[in-house]
Amino acid sequence: xxxxxxxxxxxxVLTANIDKPNSTSIDTYIESGGYEALxxxxxxTQEAVIEVVKNSEMRGRGGAGFPTGMKWSxxxxxxxxxTYLLCNADESEPGTFKDRVIxxxxxxxxxxxxxxxxxxxxxCPMSYIYIRGEFYYAATVLEKAxxxxxxxxxxxxxxxxxxxxxxxxVHRGAGAYICGEETGLIESLEGKRGQPRVKPPFPxxxxxxxxxxxxxxxxxxxxxxxxxxNGAEWFKGYGIPKNTGPKLYCVSGHVKKPGVYExxxxxxxxxxxxxxxxxxxxxxxxxxxxxxxxxxxxxxxDEIDLPLTFDAVMKAGSMLGSAGIIVLNDTAxxxxxxxxxxxxxxxxxxxxxxxCREGTNWMESIxxxxxxxxxxxxxxxxxxxxxxxxxxKSLCALGDAAIGPVVSSIKKFRSEFEYHFTHGTCLPETKRxxxxxxxxxx
Amino acid sequence: xxxxxxxxxxxRDRHADPGSAIAFSPANRVRFEALLERYPTKMAxxxxxxxxxxxxxxxxxxxxxxxxxxxxxxxxxTVFGVVSFYNMYNQKxxxxxxxxxxxxxxxxxxxxxxxxxxxxxxxxxxxxxxxxDGKFTVTEVECLGSCGTAPVVQVNNDYHEDMTVxxxxxxxxxxx
Numbered sequence: 350x351x352x353x354x355x356x357x358x359x360x361x362v363l364t365a366n367i368d369k370p371n372s373t374s375i376d377t378y379i380e381s382g383g384y385e386a387l388x389x390x391x392x393x394t395q396e397a398v399i400e401v402v403k404n405s406e407m408r409g410r411g412g413a414g415f416p417t418g419m420k421w422s423x424x425x426x427x428x429x430x431x432t433y434l435l436c437n438a439d440e441s442e443p444g445t446f447k448d449r450v451i452x453x454x455x456x457x458x459x460x461x462x463x464x465x466x467x468x469x470x471x472x473c474p475m476s477y478i479y480i481r482g483e484f485y486y487a488a489t490v491l492e493k494a495x496x497x498x499x500x501x502x503x504x505x506x507x508x509x510x511x512x513x514x515x516x517x518x519v520h521r522g523a524g525a526y527i528c529g530e531e532t533g534l535i536e537s538l539e540g541k542r543g544q545p546r547v548k549p550p551f552p553x554x555x556x557x558x559x560x561x562x563x564x565x566x567x568x569x570x571x572x573x574x575x576x577x578x579n580g581a582e583w584f585k586g587y588g589i590p591k592n593t594g595p596k597l598y599c600v601s602g603h604v605k606k607p608g609v610y611e612x613x614x615x616x617x618x619x620x621x622x623x624x625x626x627x628x629x630x631x632x633x634x635x636x637x638x639x640x641x642x643x644x645x646x647x648x649x650x651d652e653i654d655l656p657l658t659f660d661a662v663m664k665a666g667s668m669l670g671s672a673g674i675i676v677l678n679d680t681a682x683x684x685x686x687x688x689x690x691x692x693x694x695x696x697x698x699x700x701x702x703x704x705c706r707e708g709t710n711w712m713e714s715i716x717x718x719x720x721x722x723x724x725x726x727x728x729x730x731x732x733x734x735x736x737x738x739x740x741x742k743s744l745c746a747l748g749d750a751a752i753g754p755v756v757s758s759i760k761k762f763r764s765e766f767e768y769h770f771t772h773g774t775c776l777p778e779t780k781r782x783x784x785x786x787x788x789x790x791x
Numbered sequence: 792x793x794x795x796x797x798x799x800x801x802x803r804d805r806h807a808d809p810g811s812a813i814a815f816s817p818a819n820r821v822r823f824e825a826l827l828e829r830y831p832t833k834m835a836x837x838x839x840x841x842x843x844x845x846x847x848x849x850x851x852x853x854x855x856x857x858x859x860x861x862x863x864x865x866x867x868x869t870v871f872g873v874v875s876f877y878n879m880y881n882q883k884x885x886x887x888x889x890x891x892x893x894x895x896x897x898x899x900x901x902x903x904x905x906x907x908x909x910x911x912x913x914x915x916x917x918x919x920x921x922x923x924d925g926k927f928t929v930t931e932v933e934c935l936g937s938c939g940t941a942p943v944v945q946v947n948n949d950y951h952e953d954m955t956v957x958x959x960x961x962x963x964x965x966x967x
Contacts, residue, residue, distance in 0.1 A: 431831075443895045443934040475829070482842070482879045483935050485948040518829045523838055524878030526933065540837035540863075542876040558831050601897040601938035608939040643896065643934075673938070675897055689896050693933050699876075783894070783904040 356624045357616050362587070362595040363571055364611045367454035373490050375497040378457035384503055386574035390465040391511040398469040402573065404581035406593045411437055411529075411566030412642065412670045414659040421563060423553035424470045430560035431473030434466055435538065438480040438487075438567045439522055439529035442642035443693060444673030447597035448567035450609050452480070452487040455571075456494035460517065462570035464503060465577055467515050470563050474514045477557075479534050482523040491519050526697035530745045531564040533699065544701045545745035568597055588614030592658035596672060603630040603678040615656035622653070622676055633678040637761070641670025643690045644750030646757030667757070682779040683762040684769055687754050688716035689783075694751035702743035708735055709751045716755070719766065722773030729759045729766040812854040819847050823862070833863045837873055841880055850881035878932070886921045886928040888966050891945040894931045897938035902955075906942060907931055909956045913963070926966070 366372045366381055378384070390398050403418025424432055436459065440448045451459055459478075467476050480488050495517055498504045506514050520538055527533040528543040535557045537543035556562020572594055576584045585593045596614040598621060601607045605627030612621070618640060622628070629635050635650045640657065646667040655661050662669040677686060695709040715732055718724050736752035743749075759766060768776055775781070815823055823843060826836045840863065844855045851874045860867045874880045881889075892898075892907040907918075910929045914922050921928040937943040940952035944959060951962060 440936045441934060444897055444938050446936045446938050449936055475831075481936065482877075483945060486950070521839065521842060522877070523841070523880055524932075525876065537838065538835060539832065540834035540873070542873055558835075599939060601941055602900045607941070639896075675900075675938070677900065681900060686896055686899075689894070689899050693895055696933055782899050782902065784908055 356620050357612055359625065360587070360595055360611050360613060362575065362611065363451065363458070363568065363597060364455075364609075366458070367450060372454050373456055373494060375457055375494065375501060378455070378461075382578070383457055383574075384461055384501075386578040387461050387464055387503060388509060390468055390577050391509055391513060395469050395471060398465065398577065401581050402469070402576055405572075405576045405584040406581075406591060407569065407572055407576065407584065408592070408659055409566055410568035410572070410596070410671070412442065412644075412668075414669065417565065417569055420553065420565070421466070421470050423551070424561045424563060425554065426471065428561045430558070432471055432561045433557050433563070434463060434470060434472040434476045435531075435534065435557065435562060435564045436463055436476070436478040436567060436570055437529060437531065437534055437564050438478050438484070439526075439534060440484070440567070440671075441481055441526040441529050442644065442671045442673055443690065444601055444639060444642045444675040445599050445671040446601070447599050447609050447672065449484060449487055450597070451567055451571050452484070453490050456491050457498065458571045458574065459491075459567055460494055460498050460503070462573040463517060464508065464515055465573050466563070466565060466570055468513055470561075472515065472563075473560070474516060476515060476517045477520045477538060478517060479520050479522060479528065479538055481528075482521045485521075488519050488521055495519070525699075526693075527699045527745070527747060530747065533745065534564060535562060542699070544699045545747075547744060589656070589658060592660055596657075598657060598672045598674060600626050600674045600676065602674075602676040603633070603681070604628070604676045605630055612657075615658045615661070618648075618653045618655055618657050618674070621657070621674070626676075629676065629678050631678065631680070633680060635676070636679045636681055637677045637683065637686075637758075639667075639673075639675040639677075639754070641668045642673035643675075643693060644668070644746075644753045645670050646753045647761060649761055667753075679778050680780040681782070682720070682775040683758050683765050684716060684720045685775065685779070685782060687758045688713065688720050690754045691716050691751065694747065698747060698751070702748065704739045705743040705748035705751065708739035708748065711735060712739075712751065712755055719769050720775070722769060724766075724770055726767075726770045728770075729763065732756075733759055813848070813852070813858055815843070816847060819843055834865060837863055837865065837870065838877075841870075841874065845880060850884045884921070884925075887926050888928075889945075889947055890927060890929045891932040891935075892929070893933070893935045893937070893941070893943050893945070895934040895938075897934075898942035901941040903942035905956050906944065906954055906959050910959065910963075913960070927963075 371377045399421050407417045408414040522528050525543045528537040530545050532546035533543040552562040587595050592614045598610045637647045638653050640662050659669045691713040695713040698705045698709045700706045736756045739748045740752045826839050830836050856870045857867050860870045894903045914927050919930050935943050942954050944951045944954050
């Protein structure tokens with residue numbers, strides 16, 4: 350990556366097709382070189398396809414940032430049960446809305462990526478796109494695109510004469526954040542409540558319907574045709590070592606131009622907010638930034654001069670996650686904002702593990718109480734103590750996610766919590782974003 | 792299901808002949824059969840079958856729970872367990888227009904609660920309640936994945952983005 354000598358320019362790699370007329374049609378996709386990578390891949394060995402993805406150093410775009418090629422290589426070759434490729438299109442992390450763009454505007458990019466990936470891991474004849482139920486429109490776009498792909502022989506019994514067989518089913522979820530967790534997704538696909546499984550065994554060994562299973566995010570799969578077509582070195586040309594490739598960043602909240610932005614991995618967060626997103630809404634001072642979806646610890650204004658890579662954001666004490674960036678200006682009350690996120694986690698806890706089920710609900714009630722001006726001094730320390738008893742003490746990462754915003758906000762905005770205790774109300778410059786009935790009105 | 796409170800809509804006591812009261816329309820029966828082809832187990836078709844049922848009847852009634860259990864060889868309790876786990880399956884009838892306001896952080900920062908409060912006031916309903924003419928139900932929902940165009944209101948299957956109190960009022964006027 351170049352040294353900073355001016356703002357980084359946005360790119361159009363994953364989003365190359367989205368502004369074209371009829372961008373969802375297979376003809377538009379083929380005219381721009383679509384399904385060429387599939388032909389290339391089917392002429393390669395499975396190992397060679399995995400190798401090129403490994404060499405690209407691509408890390409999964411769903412949140413955890415696990416190297417995709419490595420994930421694929423964990424799949425046993427001669428498993429007794431069929432292998433499955435599942436696309437995680439459950440996009441539910443608050444602040445994240447990038448996968449929807451790919452599915453609604455360029456569905457064939459995802460479908461081609463899935464066919465190549467399924468070929469690489471020797472997936473059985475059926476593969477599934479687990480899409481969140483609310484994305485009804487995206488599901489209809491995908492269904493139509495799949496029908497086109499079947500008609501052209503890109504899906505079916507003998508794909509392009511290679512002998513490889515695959516079909517794809519769109520499976521709609523029904524409103525549960527936890528189904529974005531890969532084993533929760535697997536349970537849900539099997540027709541059960543989406544409660545995450547104990548690991549090990551990991552899905553690569555025992556996943557959906559008892560077979561080896563790879564779960565990849567939409568954006569991850571959409572990168573695959575580009576890697577196969579242009580090579581691992583081309584992909585590594587974007588970003589920095591270990592944090593490679595084009596990346597979609599979602600910016601929302603108090604910025605002038607929210608939306609999905611594509612950059613080489615590692616655009617500077619400050620530059621993204623102030624240059625590309627036009628700065629802070631109302632030209633007010635920046636208060637905090639959540640860099641990677643609701644689960645990611647908050648960053649202060651003096652902490653945002655950093656490249657948005659998995660490693661750099663982690664080094665800053667937060668996480669890039671799904672690159673859902675939520676910007677808060679000084680009108681946002683931190684307690685109110687964290688209460689809203691806690692309410693989300695309390696609602697979405699699957700109820701399986703006691704620390705998470707009980708803890709998320711208690712955290713929400715305490716934050717609500719503090720926000721109403723009825724909190725007792727030192728309740729922020731109580732929250733920190735509770736966080737210690739939730740984090741790392743449940744089967745999946747939801748508990749850890751739930752404490753991220755709580756712990757970081759108490760550490761970084763301790764005085765604002767204390768202001769609520771002493772004054773019984775929010776800071777004067779903040780705005781009431783929800784009504785609290787008769788209690789503690791501004 | 793036997794241990795459900797007798798007041799529960801799903802209590803068996805309230806349904807003399809559960810399961811036989813309703814059946815999919817012939818067209819939806821065909822769609823149901825096609826669903827079974829897509830999965831290696833019958834149970835895996837449960838979520839899409841419930842979506843189909845909700846499309847046909849607007850909610851997942853106790854009768855539908857028993858009916859779907861019979862179709863997929865599942866205990867009614869298993870079906871109900873799934874229905875109650877997922878947010879999108881309605882456990883009671885909803886209005887012709889189901890207004891779901893996202894109030895999660897990105898939408899909240901863009902004044903989603905103003906829209907939500909205004910809707911409840913204008914339609915004279917409490918959250919989750921349906922207007923007496925059966926036209927509207929209003930609820931608050933979690934992140935709909937449309938944060939860049941916040942606030943968003945989902946009306947039945949459609950997203951309405953970049954909403955304001957005024958735009959919502961105008962939209963309501965078009966809903967007959």
